[in-house]
Amino acid sequence: MIGITKLTIPVTGMDCASCAMNIERRLKRVKGVESANVNFATNRATVEYDEARVGPGNLKDAIEGLGYGAEMPEGAGSNRKGKDRMFLHVIGMDSMHCAMIVEKALKRTTGVNKVELNFALEKAAIDYDKGKTDFAKIKKAIFDAGYDAELLDAEDEVDKERLTRENEIKELASRLTYSVLLTIPVLILALPEMLKGIVALEYPEFFMKNMAALQFFLATPVLYINREFFTRGFRGLINRLPGMDSLVALGVGTAYVYSVAVGFGFIEGSVYYETAALLLTFIVLGKYLEAIAKGKTSEAIKRLMGLQPKTAMVIRGGKEMEIAIKEVIVGDVIIVKPGDKIPVDGVVIDGASSVDEGMISGESMPVHKTKGDIVIGATINKTGSFRFRATKVGSDTMLAQIIKLVEDAQGSKAPIQRLADLVAGYFVQVVILLALAASAYWWLFAGQSFVFAMTILVSTLIIACPCAMGLATPTAVMLGTGKGAENGILFKDAESLENLHKAGIVIFDKTGTITKGEAVVTDIVPFGMSENELLGIVASVESNSEHHIAQAVVEIAKQRKLKVSEPKAFRAIPGYGITATFGKKRVLIGTLALMKKEKVRMKEDVTVAMYELEEQGKTAVLVADDDKLIGIIAVADTIKENSKEAIAMLRKMGYESAMITGDNERTAMAIAEQAGIDRVLAHVLPEDKVTEVKRLQKEGKKVVFVGDGINDAPALAQADVGVAIGAGTDVAVESGEVVLVKSDLRDLVKAMQLSRYTLGKIKQNLFWAFGYNAIAIPIAMGVLYPAYGFLLSPVIAGAAMAFSSVSVVTNSLTMRGWKPKIRK
Numbered sequence: 149m150i151g152i153t154k155l156t157i158p159v160t161g162m163d164c165a166s167c168a169m170n171i172e173r174r175l176k177r178v179k180g181v182e183s184a185n186v187n188f189a190t191n192r193a194t195v196e197y198d199e200a201r202v203g204p205g206n207l208k209d210a211i212e213g214l215g216y217g218a219e220m221p222e223g224a225g226s227n228r229k230g231k232d233r234m235f236l237h238v239i240g241m242d243s244m245h246c247a248m249i250v251e252k253a254l255k256r257t258t259g260v261n262k263v264e265l266n267f268a269l270e271k272a273a274i275d276y277d278k279g280k281t282d283f284a285k286i287k288k289a290i291f292d293a294g295y296d297a298e299l300l301d302a303e304d305e306v307d308k309e310r311l312t313r314e315n316e317i318k319e320l321a322s323r324l325t326y327s328v329l330l331t332i333p334v335l336i337l338a339l340p341e342m343l344k345g346i347v348a349l350e351y352p353e354f355f356m357k358n359m360a361a362l363q364f365f366l367a368t369p370v371l372y373i374n375r376e377f378f379t380r381g382f383r384g385l386i387n388r389l390p391g392m393d394s395l396v397a398l399g400v401g402t403a404y405v406y407s408v409a410v411g412f413g414f415i416e417g418s419v420y421y422e423t424a425a426l427l428l429t430f431i432v433l434g435k436y437l438e439a440i441a442k443g444k445t446s447e448a449i450k451r452l453m454g455l456q457p458k459t460a461m462v463i464r465g466g467k468e469m470e471i472a473i474k475e476v477i478v479g480d481v482i483i484v485k486p487g488d489k490i491p492v493d494g495v496v497i498d499g500a501s502s503v504d505e506g507m508i509s510g511e512s513m514p515v516h517k518t519k520g521d522i523v524i525g526a527t528i529n530k531t532g533s534f535r536f537r538a539t540k541v542g543s544d545t546m547l548a549q550i551i552k553l554v555e556d557a558q559g560s561k562a563p564i565q566r567l568a569d570l571v572a573g574y575f576v577q578v579v580i581l582l583a584l585a586a587s588a589y590w591w592l593f594a595g596q597s598f599v600f601a602m603t604i605l606v607s608t609l610i611i612a613c614p615c616a617m618g619l620a621t622p623t624a625v626m627l628g629t630g631k632g633a634e635n636g637i638l639f640k641d642a643e644s645l646e647n648l649h650k651a652g653i654v655i656f657d658k659t660g661t662i663t664k665g666e667a668v669v670t671d672i673v674p675f676g677m678s679e680n681e682l683l684g685i686v687a688s689v690e691s692n693s694e695h696h697i698a699q700a701v702v703e704i705a706k707q708r709k710l711k712v713s714e715p716k717a718f719r720a721i722p723g724y725g726i727t728a729t730f731g732k733k734r735v736l737i738g739t740l741a742l743m744k745k746e747k748v749r750m751k752e753d754v755t756v757a758m759y760e761l762e763e764q765g766k767t768a769v770l771v772a773d774d775d776k777l778i779g780i781i782a783v784a785d786t787i788k789e790n791s792k793e794a795i796a797m798l799r800k801m802g803y804e805s806a807m808i809t810g811d812n813e814r815t816a817m818a819i820a821e822q823a824g825i826d827r828v829l830a831h832v833l834p835e836d837k838v839t840e841v842k843r844l845q846k847e848g849k850k851v852v853f854v855g856d857g858i859n860d861a862p863a864l865a866q867a868d869v870g871v872a873i874g875a876g877t878d879v880a881v882e883s884g885e886v887v888l889v890k891s892d893l894r895d896l897v898k899a900m901q902l903s904r905y906t907l908g909k910i911k912q913n914l915f916w917a918f919g920y921n922a923i924a925i926p927i928a929m930g931v932l933y934p935a936y937g938f939l940l941s942p943v944i945a946g947a948a949m950a951f952s953s954v955s956v957v958t959n960s961l962t963m964r965g966w967k968p969k970i971r972k
Contacts, residue, residue, distance in 0.1 A: 152182060155204060156559065157193045159186065160217035160316065161380060163435065164392035164953075165572035165618020167216070170384060173573075174210050178202055187559050188615075189442060189622030191313075193218075194559050214387060215380035234283060235300040236272040238290060241265070246295070253293035257281060272297070284477050299474035313443050320436040327370050327432055331425040334366045338422035360411035360419050367421035371404060374428045390576040392614055396431060398580065399609035400424045403942065406602060417599060420942075427610055427946040434950025438615070441957035445623050446558070447964070448630020452551050455507055455526035460491035463535075480538045484529045492525040492541045499534025503527050508546065509636040509889045553638050553887070557629040558622070562642035564910055565621040568917070575614045579925065583608035586929035603942060607928040611945035615953035616920060620913030623960035628906035631966050636889035637899045644885035646910075648869050649903035651803055652849035654896075655829070655841065656795075657863075658809035658816070659696065660856035661873055661893070662823050663785040667700035670766055671782035673757060680710055682779040686771055688713040689728045689735050693720065697769060697783050723810055723833035725769070736772040739812070748772040754780070765818035767811055787823055794893035795824045797970075801900060804849075808832050808840060808863075837863040854896060855884075871896060898968035909963055913956045920952050 162168055168188040175184035175193065180201030186193045195207055204220055211218040241250050247265045250272065254263045259280030264273040274286065283299055290297045337359055340350060355362065371378070381397025384390045407419040459470050463481045473491050476482070481497065484490055490503070502514035505527045514530050517523055523536050525545045542548065561569070583605050591601035625642045632639050639645040659665050674682040687705030690698035691712050705712055715728035715735075724745070725738015736746055740758070743750060748770075758768040758780055766782040795805050806827035809816050816830035829840050837853075841863050844851050853860070853867035856874050861883040864870030872884035874891030888895040928945055932938040 152196055153199050154194065154196050155207070157195065157207065157211070158219040159191050159193050159211060160219065161376065162186075162188055162191060162216060163377075163380075164188065164613075164615040165568065166391040166576045166614040167393070168618055169569060169573045170214060170389035170391050171211055171216060173389065174214055174387075175207060178206055178210050181207075185559070185561060187561070187622050188618040189445065189626060190559055191442075192559055214389060215376075215383040215393075232278045233273065233275050234286070236274065236286075236290075237298040237300055238265070238270050238272050239296040239298065241270050241272075241295055249293050250290055250295060253289045254286065257286060257289045260286065271300070282477050283475065287475070298472070313439070317436070317439050317443065320432060320439055323373050324429070324432045324436050326373050327425070327429040330366050330370050330373075331422075331429045334363050334370075334422045334425045337363050337366075338419075360407075360421075363419055363421035364408065364411050367404070367407075367425045370425045370428055371400070374432060377428070377431070390580065392576065394576055395579060395609045395612055396427075398583075399606045399942070400427050402602060402609075403427070403606050423606070423942050426943045427606075430943070430946040430950045434954055437951075437954045438619075438957060441954060441961060442619075442623070444961055444964075445626040445957070446630075448626075448633055449551065449554060449558070452547065452554065452633065455489075456547060457489040457491050457526070461485075461488075474542070476538055476541050478538055478541055481535055482538055483533070483535050484523075485533050486529060486531055488529050490523050490525055490527050490529060490536075492538045493545045494523055494536040494538045494540070496521050496523060496534050496536045499532060501532030501534050502530040504530055508550070550633060550638060553640055554629050554633050557639045557641050557645070558626045560625075560641040560643070562621050562625055562646040562910070564646055564907070564914070565642075568617045568620060568914065571918075572614050572617050575612070575617070575921075579609065579612040582925065582929060590930060600939070603939060604928070604930050606942040607940045607945040608925060610942055611924045611928040611940070611949050612921060613917075613924075613949045613952045616917035616956045617914070619953055619956045619960075620917045621910050623957050624906055624909040624913060624963065627960055627963035628902060628909075631963065632899065632902055635895065635898055635902075635968060637895055637902065638887040638889070639899075640885050640887070644869050645903055646907055647850070647903075648852065648871075648886060649900050649907065650850050651852040651869065651900075653804040653806055653827075653844060654798060654852045654854060655806045655808055655844070655863075655867070656825070656893075657837070657853075657855035657860055658807050658811065658819065659785060660891070661854055662791045662795075662807060662825075663787050663819070665696055665785065665856065667696045667767075667783045667785045669700050669704045669781060670784045671761060671780070673780040673782070675754070675778050677778060680708060682771065682781070683708065684710045684712070685730055685733075685735060685778075686737060686769075686781060689715045689718070689726065689730055689737055691715065692718055693726065696785070697767065700783050701781060722835075733773045736774075737769060740770060743770050743772060743777070746772070746775070748775050748777055750777060759814060762812060762814035763818055765815060765822060767815055787819065788891065788893065790892050790894050791823050794897050797894070797897045798900070799824070799826070801897075803900070806844075808837055810834070835862075838866045841866045853884075854893075856891075871899070894970055898970060901968055902966070905966055906963070909960060913959055916959070917952070917956060920948075924948060924952075 159171065165188050168186040171193060172184050172186040175181055175195055180198040182196040182198065184193065184195045193211065197207070208218040208220055238250055241247055251263050251265055254260050254274065259277040260274060261277060262275035287297045337355065377393050377396045378401065381393035384394045403420045404424040407421045407424065409415045410417045410419050456473065458473055460473055460476050461468060461470050461483045462476065463483065468483060476492050482491060482494065496517055496519050498519060500518040503517050503523060504514050505524060508524050508527055517534065526547045586608055587601040587605035590596040590604050591598060625645060628645050629639050656662050672679045672683060683705050687702050687710060690701050691714065702712065715730050718726065718728040720726050721738070721742065724742040725736065727734065727736050736742060736748065754777060761768045761782045766784045769781045769783060770777060771779045771781065798805060804827065805825050806829055807816065807820050807825045808829040810832055811830055813830045816828045820828045832840055837860065841851055841853055851867045852869045852871060853863045854871040854873055855864055864872060864883040869886060870884035871886045871888060873888045886899055928940050930939060
């Protein structure tokens with residue numbers, strides 16, 4: 149959509165799921181916002197908006213208007229889809245005059261479309277055409293103007309978010325320390341009143357006479373230190389978007405205001421300063437532990453970012469030089485020595501070595517690399533030395549693509565989260581009404597004292613915890629997607645992570661998925677000519693085809709050093725074969741259906757020979773000269789060594805398997821029997837794969853489609869979950885919702901196990917979150933008092949609330965120990 153921009157905004161100050169829902173609602177009310185998704189666990193808001201109607205400043209104002217912070221990314225909103233943009237630190241540009249010089253130099257550079265400069269921060273945002281210029285040329289233009297430049301990239305943004313998280317933890321630690329130091333004396337002073345009737349405890353006369361004043365002067369700073377709860381809480385109430393802060397503000401505020409009224413003689417009673425101070429201290433303790441735990445859920449992203457080396461040894465102008473990784477450009481020749489990390493993606497041009505790709509693909513064994521092989525950035529060179537040419541740098545590298553996919557998945561919402569979002573949207577309002585109703589009942593109808601009713605009010609407000617509901621799903625999703633990335637399994641969104649294991653049937657594309665996709669000629673059966681004559685004709689006709697069978701025939705012709713000529717009038721007939729003119733002959737190569745269509749004469753013994761080959765799992769290709777059959781060439785595509793094992797494991801897990809192929813029934817059944825497939829879908833043309841998926845879905849089955857991406861995009865999109873296998877370095881462009889980096893079907897088993905395990909954790913978290921609130925709120929309202937005389941203390945309520953969300957995050961963190969159950 150033209151003009152639609154997607155922006156991810158780090159948000160500070162969110163304390164609960166209700167906070168996230170309130171921000172999401174406010175953003176959706178902004179005119180020009182197409183969609184908004186706020187994730188409490190990642191502290192991020194993802195917004196899609198129309199640039200013509202709204203800008204980043206409006207989004208920032210909407211968030212800050214509710215009392216939260218919005219850390220807008222550099223250059224936010226000024227980069228439409230389709231444009232390339234880079235951010236630079238311009239060294240020495242410290243005045244308006246310097247900025248004007250740099251701007252003129254950049255605008256004279258071919259390919260630079262737009263320049264935005266900030267001399268106070270020494271930063272530049274540049275829109276440019278990647279086909280006409282690059283960082284090296286832009287840096288040279290700046291250097292020639294008398295300055296220097298460093299490239300800022302996504303890692304700088306991640307570092308910024310990491311610092312924000314660290315600063316949040318430091319601030320909470322500071323608030324907690326001061327709150328504890330001030331609350332302990334308040335608690336000590338309150339002990340005589342708290343232990344009245346149990347232990348006779350008295351302090352010196354000065355303390356006893358000035359008890360209320362001393363507690364007031366100690367407790368008030370605790371409220372001031374934690375004033376954000378009150379500013380955000382009351383602002384939420386004013387805007388009719390209350391959150392957890394509103395519950396804290398009302399609960400603690402009630403205890404504090406009542407104590408002030410008693411302490412200054414406006415009414416008679418006892419002060420509850422210790423309740424207000426202890427509540428805030430417990431809540432801040434919970435927030436501190438929660439922030440630490442939430443930080444651990446994003447360790448997968450941190451580990452991925454840490455894989456990137458900082459420098460590269462390149463050859464420029466015939467000289468070896470070490471440069472920052474940010475300055476490597478496509479085409480650079482890079483030297484890699486034993487033990488080095490490979491800086492970027494590329495192709496080996498000389499030398500050989502073994503490379504450990506485990507950190508990217510999950511592959512345990514080093515992979516041998518020689519001239520012409522692809523190497524992946526951030527993998528580790530083991531033994532030899534080699535040189536390679538950079539083909540992908542910056543955000544185009546496989547590592548950068550993986551990080552982007554994992555971040556997007558962690559920021560998305562799983563379908564199971566909808567219930568939690570729905571409840572969180574109205575939770576605080578309902579709790580406030582329940583607290584008011586319960587306190588009014590006990591005071592006005594049950595004949596209890598005002599202090600009793602106030603205790604009910606404060607306990608009910610404080611014990612309610614929307615945080616646990618908001619953290620239940622996203623923390624598990626963050627750990628699940630991170631674990632997937634560690635094992636070479638990339639989930640593009642939380643929905644695919646949740647739904648993958650729910651499949652009823654798994655459809656495998658045959659070629660390149662179950663089989664290696666490397667056809668080998670096994671049999672040459674000529675009629676009325678020699679093997680080489682038949683092979684020469686077929687190789688010549690097939691020489692321009694990219695089909696894997698054609699390539700196998702051409703390859704064996706080259707091995708036999710046969711002459712391969714250019715065909716004329718070449719025409720491919722999808723699902724049938726090809727026709728072409730070779731010399732004076734009109735040659736047909738393809739299936740039995742093509743021969744029948746073209747009325748080629750077929751002898752019975754030829755048909756029998758073809759069937760025998762097909763029953764061995766080979767593809768029999770018929771060759772005719774006009775209406776005369778001149779031979780059969782059989783081609784076999786061998787099954788991958790781990791396919792049978794993986795399919796057997798899926799069957800053991802309860803999944804039905806199906807294989808879809810364009811092969812005829814006999815060939816398909818033979819391969820299916822070798823692989824252990826339950827169901828065969830044969831004679832399916834590429835364009836009909838999606839029809840087969842729809843047919844199975846109409847039977848009420850949840851369908852997972854697994855393909856290598858070639859001709860599979862429509863079927864991958866139609867399936868309930870599409871899985872692209874053997875993605876190589878182009879993980880971002882794959883059609884599937886799940887991407888398996890390697891061509892090993894056992895990774896699908898791992899993905900299924902991880903999906904099932906993650907959903908189990910989510911259900912545990914939601915059970916605890918909903919169960920906690922369902923039990924705790926009625927107890928706080930006093931349901932146990934008539935039968936057992938039990939009245940919940942607000943302090944206990946505060947401690948329970950503080951640790952309920954911590955327990956959910958801690959449960960999710962146990963996922964860090966997950967390992968796939970795969971036999972080695």
